[in-house]
Amino acid sequence: MKHAFLKALLAAGAIMIAWNCSDESTTGPKAPEYAVTSSAWLLSTDQDYIIYLDGRVTNPEGDIIATIKFIEGSSVGAITDLAGNVLYDGVDVAGLPLLEKNTTVYAITGPAFHLVDETGDYLIYLAEDGGSIGFVKDSNATVIGFFNFETNTVVAPDGVTELTKVEDILDLPVLQPGDKFTKEPDPVIESSSSAINPESSSDIGPTPTSSATPKSSSSQPKSSSSAPKSSSSVAPAGGCPNIKVKSGGRTGSGWATRYWDCCAPHCSWSENAGGNTSKTCDSKGKNVVGGGGSICSGGYQATCLSQIPFTVNGCTDMGFAFAAVPGADGGSCGKCYQLTFTGKGKYASDNNLSAIKGKKLIIMTTNIGHDVQQGQFDIMIPGGGVGAFNGCSQMGWGSQGEQYGGLLSDCEKESNYNSSKTLTCLKNKCNSVFSNDATAKQGCMFLAEFMHAAGNPLHNYVEVECPDVLKQKY
Known part of the structure; x- marks a missing residue:
């Protein structure tokens, strides 16, 4: 069927769109409106272009x-004006946000939690002074009330009348500052004969690999005589820790990638970590050592295997891990964030990604990557790919798979992006590659079991107070 690939993209399109706005006043600009007649992609450049499947651009x-x-069977095309002049070549609509007919468009003036219930539609903003009372705005960025972060209640402008209450503010999606956000209209139930089934169409190309964008997941810190602090690993007790939002902390949305390069992390150098140094281990990742430089630059300090991702008994939907953040966030050593997965992927969406919708991953930053982007957290997972640096030669492990993406990327290609086969393949590779290292195997299996072999999942994040189960391993 012609354009089946594009129709599948429309059926599974994203709904978040970049937009610059201001937060200097309590009443912002009216949210923009689009005359959208059917599902269409939005290209924002010198102006907004609405791109339709039939070739119209409005x-x-x-x-x-x-x-x-x-291009036939592709999501890539060239836009020409009505005089035949090429305006933009190589436009890939697969990477563009989607607009639906009769959508609501929100004006978002800063990081905000989005709450919709029977009482209304609310955008909840953190208090600018780090206090417990934040503004609540509507879709036009007009203040309509306040939010009490101590009681989790939305109150009217009088500061007294309670409008609604949420059980846990962290369960709400977070909208980025400067975003346009379109709320999908109520779904229209169609007959099964008219439903789009992407899996059955011969026109659909392969799903992009979850490691399609090469990235360096680790930095090579300069040598220092400062010894990282030593810390014993304490087994966590049963039950989920009480995770508290950090007052005035960062919020946003992004995606998670993965790596394990065995190098001494950026935060193990005192001058990088402001004194809050993470520990390093010997070349086997077993025994805590200090000094001597990173194994990736001729030294002998390496990542400690005690920093593999893990779960806690009695806490099935929350995981814990260490991660790298953008190089620009070099001062973030020892900070913690809660990632809540949306069930979608940065490059694709499949059953493995859907399986982790709503799951939370609490991460603690130990490293930086100069090509890690804002909103991206590069999770430390054995078998996740070595990235730009490889200090794992002395570990005695098998092949680490694709340089960027590791064993999961290998499995995606080998299974032709079949989600079920990818999951089985990853479990087999974890058992084989780390057959001589039970700890590394456990870390690899975290990606298969807790993360369900989800490649580059999208998430909303909020800065939180670091739980003891991570601080003990940092």
Whole structure:
């Protein structure tokens, strides 16, 4: 079927769109409106272009101003104006946000929790002074009340009348500062004969690999005589720890990647960590050592295997891990964030990604990556790919798979991106590659079991107070 690939993209499209706005006043600009007649992609460059499957390109008011011609069986096309001049070549709509007919468009003036219930539609903002009372705004960025972070209640402008209450603010999605966000209309139930089934179409190309964008997951810190502090690993007790949002902390959305390069982490150097240094171990990752430089730069300090990701008994939907953050966030050593997975992926969506929807991963930062982007957390997982540096040669492990993406990327390709086969493949590789190292195998299996072999999952994140189960391993 012609354009089946594009129709599948429309059926599974994203709904978040970049937009610059201001938070200097309590009443912001009215949310923009689009004359959208059916599902369409939004390209925001010098102006907003609404791109339709049939080749029409309109302005926000609905006037046809250009056309797009797609490469057969592809999501890539060229936009030309009505005079035939090429405006943009190589436009890939698979990476563009989707607009639906009759959507609500929100004006978002800062990091905000999004709450929708029978009482209303609320955007909840953190208090600017780090206090317990934040503003609540509507879709037009107008203040309509306040939120008490101690009682988790939305109150009217009088500061007294309670409008609604949430059980846990951390369960709500977080919208990025400067975003446009479109709320999908109520679904229309169609007959099964008209439903799009991407799996059955011969026109659909392979799903992009979850490691499609190469990234360096670790930095090579400079040598220092400062010895990282030593800390024994304490087994966590049963039950989920009480995770508290850090007052005035960072929030946003992004995606998770994975790596394990065995190098001494950036935060193991005192000058990088502001004194809050993480520990390092010997070349086998077993015994805590200090000094001597990173194994990735001729020294003998390496990542400790005690920092593999883990779960806690009696806490099935929450995991714990260490991670790298962008190089620009070099001062983030020892900070913690809660990632709540949306069930979608950065490059694709499948059953493995859907399986982790709502799961939470609490991460503690130990490293930086100069090509890790804002909103991205590069999770330390054995078998996740060595990235730009490889200090694992002395570990005695088997092949670590793709340089960027590791064993999971290997399995995605070998299974032709079949989610069920990918999961089985990853479990087999974890058992085989780490057959002589039970600890590393356990860390690898975290990706298969807790993360369900989900590649580059999207998440909402919020900064939290670090729980003891991570601080004890840092």
